[in-house]
Amino acid sequence: YPRSFVEYVEESSTYAAYARMINADYLVCPPGVGCVLPAVAQFGRNTLVGNPNLVPWLNLLPVEQMWNSTFLHYQEVPVTPLQDMDYEVFLKKIPPGKIGQCRSLRGRLGHWEQDVDDAADWQYTTPIRHYVGEADLRFNPTPEVPFRPSTTYRWSESVFPTCDLQTITKDGLCAAMADAEMERIFILGDSMGMNMAQSLWKLLGHDDNPSEFGTRNPNWDREVDCGPDFDGFAFTVSFARNDQLLENDRPVDIERGLRNCFAYCYPWTERYASFPGRQLLLVNTGPHYQSHHEFQYTMRHILKTVDAMERPLDAVLWRTSTPGHRDCDEPGLTPFGTYAEYAPTVTDEYSWDKFVGYNDYASKLLDQRRRDDARGYDIQPKAPPKVGPDGIPQPPPPPPPPTRTRIELLDVYPMTTLRRDGHVSGDECPGCAGAEKDCLHFNAPGPVDWWSHALYSHLLDLSRRGS
Numbered sequence: 001y002p003r004s005f006v007e008y009v010e011e012s013s014t015y016a017a018y019a020r021m022i023n024a025d026y027l028v029c030p031p032g033v034g035c036v037l038p039a040v041a042q043f044g045r046n047t048l049v050g051n052p053n054l055v056p057w058l059n060l061l062p063v064e065q066m067w068n069s070t071f072l073h074y075q076e077v078p079v080t081p082l083q084d085m086d087y088e089v090f091l092k093k094i095p096p097g098k099i100g101q102c103r104s105l106r107g108r109l110g111h112w113e114q115d116v117d118d119a120a121d122w123q124y125t126t127p128i129r130h131y132v133g134e135a136d137l138r139f140n141p142t143p144e145v146p147f148r149p150s151t152t153y154r155w156s157e158s159v160f161p162t163c164d165l166q167t168i169t170k171d172g173l174c175a176a177m178a179d180a181e182m183e184r185i186f187i188l189g190d191s192m193g194m195n196m197a198q199s200l201w202k203l204l205g206h207d208d209n210p211s212e213f214g215t216r217n218p219n220w221d222r223e224v225d226c227g228p229d230f231d232g233f234a235f236t237v238s239f240a241r242n243d244q245l246l247e248n249d250r251p252v253d254i255e256r257g258l259r260n261c262f263a264y265c266y267p268w269t270e271r272y273a274s275f276p277g278r279q280l281l282l283v284n285t286g287p288h289y290q291s292h293h294e295f296q297y298t299m300r301h302i303l304k305t306v307d308a309m310e311r312p313l314d315a316v317l318w319r320t321s322t323p324g325h326r327d328c329d330e331p332g333l334t335p336f337g338t339y340a341e342y343a344p345t346v347t348d349e350y351s352w353d354k355f356v357g358y359n360d361y362a363s364k365l366l367d368q369r370r371r372d373d374a375r376g377y378d379i380q381p382k383a384p385p386k387v388g389p390d391g392i393p394q395p396p397p398p399p400p401p402p403t404r405t406r407i408e409l410l411d412v413y414p415m416t417t418l419r420r421d422g423h424v425s426g427d428e429c430p431g432c433a434g435a436e437k438d439c440l441h442f443n444a445p446g447p448v449d450w451w452s453h454a455l456y457s458h459l460l461d462l463s464r465r466g467s
Contacts, residue, residue, distance in 0.1 A: 003339060003356070018037075021039070021042065022038050022041050026044060026046070026047075027039055027044060027046035027047070028046070029047065029048035031077070035048060036048065039069060040061070040066070043068070045069075045367075045368070046069050046070070047072065048069065048071060049074050049077050050071035050073060052074075053074075063375065070371055070374060076095070078090070078095045092161075094162045094163065099461065100462070102162065102461055103457070105160050105163050106157065106411075106454065106457060107155065107412060107414060107415045108411060109158055109159040109414075110156050110157040110159070111337060112156070112415070112418055113153065113156050114153050115154045116147070119147045119151055119152040120147070122152075122154075122445055124136070124202040124203070124444070124445055125206070125207050126208075128198050128209060129213050130198060131424065131432065132195055132198070132424060132441055132446075133443075133444055134424075134429055135429035136444070138429055139429075149334075149422075150419075150443060150447065151422075151445045151446055153447075154450075155415050165450065165453045165454060165457050166456060166460060167453050168203050170226070172456065173224075173456055174224070174230050176456065176463050177226075177459070178226070179463035180315075180462055180463035182315075182459075184238060184275055184279035184280070185235070185236070185237050185238070185455075186239075186271075186272055186280070187237075187238065188240045188242055188272075188282065189242065189319070190241070190243040190285065190287060191241075191243075191441065192284065192322070192440070192448075193241075193282075193319075194239060194241060195441060195444060196451050196455075197210065197237065197239035198210060198444065199448050199449045200452045202444070210222050210239070211239075215255075216254050218240075218241035218266065219240050219266055219271075220239055221236055222238075223235070223236050224236070241266050242267075242268050242285075243262065243264055243287075243288040244261045244265055244288050245265075245283065245301075246261050247267050247268070252266055261288075269305065273309045273311070280314070280459065281317070282319055283302060283316060283317070283318050283319065284318065284319040284321060285321075286355055286359075287355075289351075289354075290351045290354070291354075295354075303369070313401075314405050314406075315405070315407075317407075317410040318366060318409055318410065320358075320363075320410070320412055321355045321358055322413055323350075323355045324349075324352055324438075324440035326349055328420055328423035333426065334421055335418045335419050336419075336420060337418075339418070342418055345420070350440070356413070359413050363409055366407055366408060408458075410454060412450070415450065416447060416450075416451075419442070423443070424441045425437045425438045425439055
């Protein structure tokens, strides 16, 4: 959304207006009849209000003919009188009971603000024993600077404040996992994914490293015991290192520098498919691809792989890729204020300029999948709830079970591109990166922790706050 360009165009003829609507990639129709016929004839995707009072013949159309349409039930669309209407408040309001929609909005339209008072809650109990933890190991707090500056910023939603990130806690995540009946969080990806897995483990209050200290085996499984307040409930956090989401029979060993793909692609499908309980799989690739064709092929392949496992009760989040910042070693850096400030600094170094295209493709592919899963429509008035013998309204029947795994986007790109500060080669830890400049990875704790907060907030939307 921060990169969207919006303009108002008033067409001079119905023909021109219809042509524009029919040829649109995405068509959003206001309530009424003027947009319905172009939506029926359209080859892109469209969203419209299904109102049988205005368009009584819609239900006569076969579902197959409306394959590309998403209908909003007219009884659930917020309305307000135009007279004395506060447009800004109305357009930014999340409808009652629709808080789950935040997972499509969160992290895109906001800013970073410094909050030193709450920063103490964002520190780890002990530093992570890893190169991203060196800055914390070497940091000497003072009364004037009690925390590393890059750990003192919080993400704040500017347009949809209702969708602000919920900061993760062990009890909070235990409750969310129990509500969603999830027994494992499986993180799959490259070194950035590994840093997120490390962040998640440390944010849950653990003193130790998630992996055995002194070894370079990047794959691990750790159990989180939620304690007596959760009746013995526990869940597993797992990480698998696979830089390109590929699998082959060639040997791989990161400790010996033995590569079996462009980087290190450890097997993961058997670990994932053999798990007996319901799980959340968080996936990313991108930094190890240098062309759009390769990335798009890999993403389609992963979706087919997940579907072939036939685990419809699992959930998958595709995390967007985040580029580095070329001049991260300049002293005194603070977060960019807006995407417009960041945009001129985009560089083709390490193909970082391609990441925005990778993410756009991922967003559109998953949106298409979501629309396909929601295919079909019912625009007739909803029946009133049934009332039990005691006079209490009964809950509606549960929705039908899913036919394939839910796969959604965890979009951390917009908020992370603003964080030019806090990189391993930044001024918080001179020499921590060694001889090689590292403006991709972040010190921990730091900006990557907010990916874990985004994961937690998304899980809340999928569990007790519903979707």
